[in-house]
Amino acid sequence: MIGVQQWTGREASALRAALRMSMRAFAEHLGVALRTVAKWERLGADTVPRPDTQAILDTALTRADPTAQARFDALRPPNGQRPKGNPADYETWTEDIDRAIVCLSRQNFTFASSLLNRWLGARKPHDLDAKGRYLYGRSLVLLGDLQRDQGAILGPLSARQSYGTAHSLFGDLDIPRRVAQIELSLAVVNEMAGHLDTSARQYEQLATDERLSPRDQARARLWVGTALSKEGNNEYAAQVMLCATHDFEDLGEPDDWSVAHQKLALAHRGAGDITQALHYIGIARTTGTVDSPMQRVRLDTAYGHILLSDPATRNDGLSVLDQATQIAQQYGLSHQLRSIEGIRKGQQG
Structure with a gap:
């Protein structure tokens, strides 16, 4: 049976985190004032609850289910050692990760970066417990997503570096899906x-890796087609992409289904079938629920590229690319800007 010789605010905070309760819910669960729980969170090991409250905490731990008890045992520092993570900090860190995800979906890179680096810059993975390393890894992945979207894919401050470090962390934590x-x-x-x-x-x-969800496996299949299309193998790429499109339809993923049609359109453009390319890009432009700056730029870039393939619609294509350029510049989408510039140079050549 897990027991606590003397409760401090630190152990009380760990119990709250193990029970996955808010401070208010934890106060109500124990029958104590909210300000008491807030004091435990703020002072940690520097505050010791009264004897009657010690007994209340003993009872709460005893009555917790085995899973919550196991979480508590993992969160509290062993043998009176200084903790490597504060459950209160972890809750705030988790909230910042959720906020960063929203910022990235809107291409608000500056705010997302500040949310992530406030934690990554102040901590070292080897100084953290398992929960802290998990949050550090998640933050690194999001930083990698940010760097990738900005076009920083290689080098010491790049998506590859961030992803690589996170890969090692989640490997050590034995979380195969991550x-x-x-x-x-x-x-x-x-x-x-x-x-x-x-x-x-x-x-x-x-694409067949059982560690991934069916949705991620379908994305991998779609991206096989993307790589094939970039190599010039457009007809086979379109077949692969069409299979992925059916997968997204079966899974009920409208946004991925829309993206798949966008990529199908480009594969057909590469194969010289402008009619089919316009058909698929039309579907992509009228479906999907995500309306982020990144997705608007991608759709406009693909649409402009297809329009440029026909001399009769060349001017329309240039106009669409101009619109995409303006949005990409506004949100700092460097990789997209390079793609647009490459399309323009290809037309000039």
Whole structure:
């Protein structure tokens, strides 16, 4: 039976975190004032509850289910050692991660970066317990997503570096699903860097990897087609992408289904079938629920690229690319800007 010789605010905070309760809910659960719980959170080991409250905490721990007791045992420092993580800090850290996810979906890179770096800059993974390393890893993945969207894919301050460190952390924590998700992100980085053969092989392996969810497996299949299309194998790429499109339909994923049609359109453009390309890009532009700056730029870039393929619609294509350029510049989407510039140079050539 797990027991506590003397409760301090530190152990009380760990119990609240183990029970997965808010401070208010924990206060009501124990029958104490909210300000008492807040004091425990604030002072940690520097405050000791009264004897009657010690007994209340003993009872709460005893009555907790075995899973919550196991979480408590993992959260509290052993043998009176100084804790490597504060449950109150972890709750705030988790909230900042959720806020960063929202910021990234809106391409608010500056605020997302500040939310993530306030934790990454102040902590070292080896100084943290398992929960802290998990949050550190999640923060690194989001930082990698941010760097990738900004086009920083190689080098010491890049998506590859952030993903690589997070991959090691989640490997040490033995969380296979997170490890596989990062491997999928690293394959995307390889594709963006122009390593198409490598990325295609990685996608093919991950498309049947049981560590991934069915949705992520379908994404891997779609991205196999993307890499093939960039290599010029557009007809086969379209077949692969069409299979992924059916997967997204079966899974009920409208946004992924829309993205798949966008990529199908580009594959058909590469194969010289402008009619089919316009058909699929039309579907992509009228479906999906996400309306982020990134997705608008991607759709406009693909649409403009297709329009440029026909001399009769060339001016319309240039106008659409101008719109995409303005949005990409506004939100600092460097990789998208390079893609647009490459399309323009290709037309000039």
